[in-house]
Amino acid sequence: MTRRARRLTLIGAALGVFGIAIGLVLFALRDNIVFFYSPAEVEARHVAPGVRLRIGGLVEQGSFKRDQNRSVSFVVTDGKGSLPVTYTGILPDLFREGQGVVAEGSLDQGGTFRADNVLAKHDERYMPRDVADALKKQGVWQGGSNAASTQGVTR
Amino acid sequence: MIVETGHYALVLAFVLALFQAIVPLIGVRLADAQLMRSARSIALMQFAFVALAYAALTYAHVVSDFSLVNVYENSHSAKPLVYKISGVWGNHEGSMLLWVLVLSICGASVALFSRIMPETLRAAALAVQGWIGAAFLLFVLATSNPFARFADAPLEGRDLNPILQDPGLAIHPPLLYLGYVGFSVTFSFAAAALICGRLDAGWARIVRPWVLVAWMFLTLGIAMGSYWAYYTLGWGGFWFWDPVENASLMPWLAGTALLHCMSVMQKRDALKIWTIFLAILAFSLSLLGTFLVRSGVLTSVHAFANDPARGVFILAILVLFIGGALILFALRANTLVPGGVFAPVSREGALVLNNLILTCACATVFIGTLYPLALEALTGDKISVGAPYFNLTFVPLCLPLALAMPFGQQLAWKRGNLLGAAQRLTIAIGCGLVAVIALALIKGGPVLSIIAAGLAIFLIIGSFADIAARTLRGEGHVLSRALGLPRSAWATSIAHAGIGLTLFGLASTGWGVEEIARMRPGQAVTVGPYELTVTEIKPGRGPNFDETVAHTVIRAGGVIVAQINPAQRFYPVRQMSRAEAGIATLGFGQVYMSLAEVNRNGTIDARLYWKPFVILIWIGALVMAAGGLLSLSDRRIGFAYVTRRRGAAAPVLPQAAE
Structure with missing residues (x-):
């Protein structure tokens, strides 16, 4: 094999692996990212039922209800809009009424958010700005606390 | 007084780092052996002063000196001693100080251990190390001073985040930093080789041990972090594709690639330019990791924009070093003489494939980690890129690598025989x-x-x-x-x-196997091949927490094989509770039980897992x-x-x- 042919093989292999990687990334980014909305944004954007998304806000005071079989329902609010959520499973330790929460799942036909994953986060990234500000005012959210204050549960 | 001494030592260390950054380089330029040799003693002195500063901060934590903001915010007098010591790096300021300490340890080791290397190379490498040290010491002093005092000292501290009060924290960050920062040595040597304009197999021989050491610590650090997350977060996951984790995975991938391509350079004098590039890349990704974790950009792009002092500073360091190294690379890489040739099917060829796959895998992690940040900064849309993305990109790239690894080992240098390898x-x-x-x-x-x-x-x-x-x-x-x-x-x-x-x-x-169960004392729940029975639920008390413990026995075929005591702990100072999982290792598998809720009627809600062969991961x-x-x-x-x-x-x- 000549030097030129060797070099071409090398470049070919590099482009091959690189191309596969790019292809995989583009494919994965198309279908496997989840948008994060606040309840008001969910209303404003008319999110279709069945689309996976994350919602975040405060658990509304007095909205938390326990049904049978460990399923729970509560309302998530961001001060401007609110969204009823149902979830079956165990809630994270940090879950409280009046505190920040993030839920992952999708809307059903009736406009209720069916969560399959609930995270209690005192973390600005997962919170609408108004909610984060509200939390800061209440002194609940500890600014700059790191990822360790994250707790999650997957069904 | 001790604290002020520590602060002053840190300032002195900064001045020494500046000296170390400049004087040896002048020595290299003028071929002045004395100036070049000064690098070694300065590096040792710099280490001594940083160590002094670190010891002073540790002292303040141990004696609970709440007049220090850092101690007040992250410590409590009732906290066990081991967490007072490890709590030093359980916060931003202390952890940056640890970063700088490890950096100075690296510099001192280069000064001490690499005896046979040419003086020019060492002087240039230590100078680059000095630049990095100066930049980060300035960062600590200017934006994250751990020695800041209160005018009126509070009587009691706010305690360390309970999740961080764990033996895992005592080990994980130092290991990780030794890995992260260890790549600074490789980076410095790469830059030094470019400055000196010579690069050959001898260089690889000198530098490879440093890559190995950094890689080992990083491997252990990542594994430790993953095990820590597994047993503290209480839901049995060990890798979340969280940006913080990805930040440590990326340098590991680049470092692994570097390790392999160095052996090509060492044995065959080939792939020189690529080796240098990877050496720069590995440390650049370490810096990127530091930026992601320490700037607050992960918390929110907006939070970053609102309080940019730290983030912008690290970003400037990032740009300065990566940009500087790449410019140097661009100017000097073409002066490097290409080395040995090889056939595509050969040990070298296999190692090139390894490098290709590892760097591409690294790139997919990079995109998955930074894309959400870029999108939020540009459009304001918040997205999460989680496990599904990485399962579709990272996994398909890495499984073929596992397949190729034994073949690569079988191939001869220069020209290999794939069929023969398959036969063997x-x-x-x-x-x-x-x-x-x-x-x-x-x-x-x-x-x-x-x-x-x-x-x-x-x-x-x-x-x-x-x-x-x-x-x-x-x-x-x-x-x-x-x-x-x-x-x-x-x-x-x-x-x-x-x-x-x-x-x-x-x-x-x-x-x-995963179960969520409501358990009453005496009632058995089956999880995989085992039966779990809660025998007693009772309250307990630790040094700075109250807890409810569920004593549980594990039976296999009616015989008791293990006992676990999962607990729910409440830390009054921070008003936080956390679950302490009960874990029994049976063979290579583990039974994992985590209390989610203690109910009034004497039952508990628990997450129960049987995880076969799980400890093989670590x-x-x-x-x-x-x-x-x-x-x-x-x-x-x-x-x-x-x-x-x-x-x-x-x-x-x-x-x-x-």
């Missing part, structure tokens, strides 16, 4: 296939798990095919022949087998690191080589290249 791997291939078929027929389960488990078995057996072949042939007793093989051969086999073990552990998660990492250690002890490539030839007549690089 017959047994391993057979075992892998039998495992796949047996698992599919008997056990069933997810297809990916079955394939990955088969691959893992092929990889573990295939890693030793070379050693087996060399042991069974030839004169003398089998054992003495096995021990007579070069340690580097064993090291490669062991490290690769470690990957196989980890892969097997990962594959086995597919056969895990044992694999330990085995990988052991392979690294063995390679380090090999006289031909490890530290021994470097120190043994002290005073050797011909230095590897000529003095004063200019």
